[in-house]
Amino acid sequence: MLVIFPYLIFGVVQLITIIIYLIMLNWVLLITICIIVAISLVLPKLIEKPLQKANKLISTSNEIYLDTLNDWLRGLDQLRQFAAGAKLFSVTQNASKKLEDATVKQTTYTKLLNAINGIASALFGLIIFVLTGFLVKNGLVQMSTLLIVGNFRFYLNQAINEISQARGEMKGVKSLIEEVNEAAEKVQVSDKQKTNMPTVIKTESLRLDFPNGEKLSYPDIQINQGEKILLTGDSGTGKSTLFKLILGELAPSAGKIIFEDKDGNEINPDLKTIGYLPQDPVIFPASIKENITMFNNKLDNKVERSVEEVDLSSDLQKFDEGINKKLNLDKLNISGGQRQKIVLARAQVHDSDIILIDEGTSAIDQSETIDILDKLLKSKATIVFIAHNFTEEMHELFYREIHLIKTNIN
Ligand SMILES: Nc1ncnc2c1ncn2[C@@H]1O[C@H](COP(=O)(O)OP(=O)(O)OP(=O)(O)O)[C@@H](O)[C@H]1O
Numbered sequence: 136m137l138v139i140f141p142y143l144i145f146g147v148v149q150l151i152t153i154i155i156y157l158i159m160l161n162w163v164l165l166i167t168i169c170i171i172v173a174i175s176l177v178l179p180k181l182i183e184k185p186l187q188k189a190n191k192l193i194s195t196s197n198e199i200y201l202d203t204l205n206d207w208l209r210g211l212d213q214l215r216q217f218a219a220g221a222k223l224f225s226v227t228q229n230a231s232k233k234l235e236d237a238t239v240k241q242t243t244y245t246k247l248l249n250a251i252n253g254i255a256s257a258l259f260g261l262i263i264f265v266l267t268g269f270l271v272k273n274g275l276v277q278m279s280t281l282l283i284v285g286n287f288r289f290y291l292n293q294a295i296n297e298i299s300q301a302r303g304e305m306k307g308v309k310s311l312i313e314e315v316n317e318a319a320e321k322v323q324v325s326d327k328q329k330t331n332m333p334t335v336i337k338t339e340s341l342r343l344d345f346p347n348g349e350k351l352s353y354p355d356i357q358i359n360q361g362e363k364i365l366l367t368g369d370s371g372t373g374k375s376t377l378f379k380l381i382l383g384e385l386a387p388s389a390g391k392i393i394f395e396d397k398d399g400n401e402i403n404p405d406l407k408t409i410g411y412l413p414q415d416p417v418i419f420p421a422s423i424k425e426n427i428t429m430f431n432n433k434l435d436n437k438v439e440r441s442v443e444e445v446d447l448s449s450d451l452q453k454f455d456e457g458i459n460k461k462l463n464l465d466k467l468n469i470s471g472g473q474r475q476k477i478v479l480a481r482a483q484v485h486d487s488d489i490i491l492i493d494e495g496t497s498a499i500d501q502s503e504t505i506d507i508l509d510k511l512l513k514s515k516a517t518i519v520f521i522a523h524n525f526t527e528e529m530h531e532l533f534y535r536e537i538h539l540i541k542t543n544i545n
Pocket residue numbers: 345346347349351368369370371372373374375376377414523
């Protein structure tokens with residue numbers, strides 16, 4: 136504040152001095168110069184509002200762009216699994232286009248502002264020059280005034296600017312602080328050969344050591360085609376981790392996972408085609424329908440049936456837009472159970488031969504869960520379902536159960 140004060144005093148003194156000089160020179164000149172300075176101060180204000188708006192637009196567009204990246208990159212694995220990379224590309228491209236448009240708009244306004252200032256300055260210079268020439272001709276001022284009069288306009292302008300700037304800074308300058316926290320991972324492209332889905336999945340002496348010293352070891356497991364297996368075990372026994380190992384998201388520290396075709400030959404399947412519903416399912420800021428089809432409109436005709444099968448129909452009736460209801464990730468406008476149903480329907484419409492479901496119904500009530508399981512388990516796909524706290528009745532819906540126990544290994 137103290138630093139600004141001398142500028143304010145300097146500005147005021149300069150202003151008073153110039154006015155005194157001009158009064159001494161000629162009244163007409165004083166009034167003309169004052170009018171010209173007033174106009175040149177007001178002119179930029181006309182364009183200032185749209186310029187401010189354009190600046191604000193850049194900041195909001197930037198925010199939207201970062202939010203979009205955040206919402207969509209969170210589901211990168213899912214987008215890869217359902218080959219919906221094109222959608223990711225189009226939404227991020229759309230958001231970045233908006234940001235680009237906002238920048239273009241702002242640049243245009245800045246250029247316009249500079250042009251207006253430039254034209255006005257040249258025009259006013261000419262007016263003062265002609266007026267002074269007229270006054271000299273009529274003997275109202277001396278010839279030398281012609282040389283110095285332009286400077287008065289400049290100093291007057293400077294003085295007013297200095298005063299208003301100092302005042303503005305005293306009031307406190309508002310600044311827009313933008314946070315850029317984008318951390319986009321690189322998508323790794325697998326070069327594995329695509330082969331048929333396996334008929335059998337086996338694990339052999341499977342073991343995983345985490346860098347923090349935590350170790351998991353698994354019994355040898357075999358999953359046969361079409362089986363409906365319930366995978367249980369206390370929290371932390373490695374159920375979710377087993378899925379990640381099968382999906383190739385984690386590499387075993389010892390032992391291996393074997394995929395076999397119907398003739399018992401070991402194969403190298405495209406693991407992305409395994410249907411996987413993670414414990415914390417990812418949904419996208421798009422319609423319920425798009426979240427089910429994962430933006431593949433060739434699957435639209437299957438949506439209705441899958442919605443029935445996962446008991447989502449009654450939930451959809453609550454929304455005016457029904458299946459076209461757009462999901463809002465910030466103010467989550469659906470329940471945890473509805474979210475799980477959407478993801479279950481997603482697995483259904485994609486017709487995978489193998490589906491791994493991690494706690495897919497934990498937020499859905501018991502009677503509805505039984506209903507959903509009843510329909511889901513009728514499919515011919517191989518299904519492995521992780522669940523906690525299932526009742527005897529629910530257990531019986533499955534072909535068999537694999538129960539994991541925590542083993543302490545060193
Ligand atoms: N990235 C990791 N780093 C270190 N330890 C991990 C990591 N991921 C999992 N673990 C550990 O591995 C163990 C098994 O985790 P996992 O998520 O597979 O358990 P879970 O059986 O699915 O449990 P829950 O029923 O609670 O979901 C846990 O003790 C966990 O702390």
